[in-house]
Amino acid sequence: STSPEPPSQLGLGQPKPIQLGKSQSCTSEPSMHFLQVRPAEPRDCPEILRLIKELAACEDMLDEVTLTATDLLRDGFGNNPLFYCLIAEVYSQQKPSVTTGFAMYYFTYDPWIGKLLHLEDFYVIQAYQGLGIGAELLKRLSQIAIRSQCNCMHFLVVIWNEASVEYYTRRGALDLSSEEGWHLFRKKSF
Known part of the structure; x- marks a missing residue:
């Protein structure tokens, strides 16, 4: 099939061990922590919204977020989802999981190159940055794009975010924007 496969059918793999620094671990005793990247489920909508708002706050655009958890549920988890989402969680045997990041994406079509995966939002919370969680999310997105026969992945980065x-x-x-000179436009009123 050449149509995009839902992420739940892509065999996204098993949790992998992750080494947490002292800032993330509340105890001085070493314990095994695991990272799991999984497809979002309807129950994740409040957490996805929390992460969207946290990302918007980092970009000083929190007032622009008008989306609700109900909107996410309706738009991402019906028969014809408008987006897909991966959730990154860190957990140990002693503590419940902590949602540490997400990647929201959808499939689209470029008339010059064909099918592509568009990464709409990608974020790892500050306390867990630098641990390889973002790299694991990108790896999983690449696997999804390859299995869905996409020709590339597109995404936007705010211009002042030099680190990204x-x-x-x-x-x-x-x-x-520099290679081909494109401008991004938005028209709100219809």
């Missing part, structure tokens, strides 16, 4: 621009550039991404 550098992060993606180091991983082989091209900045189309």
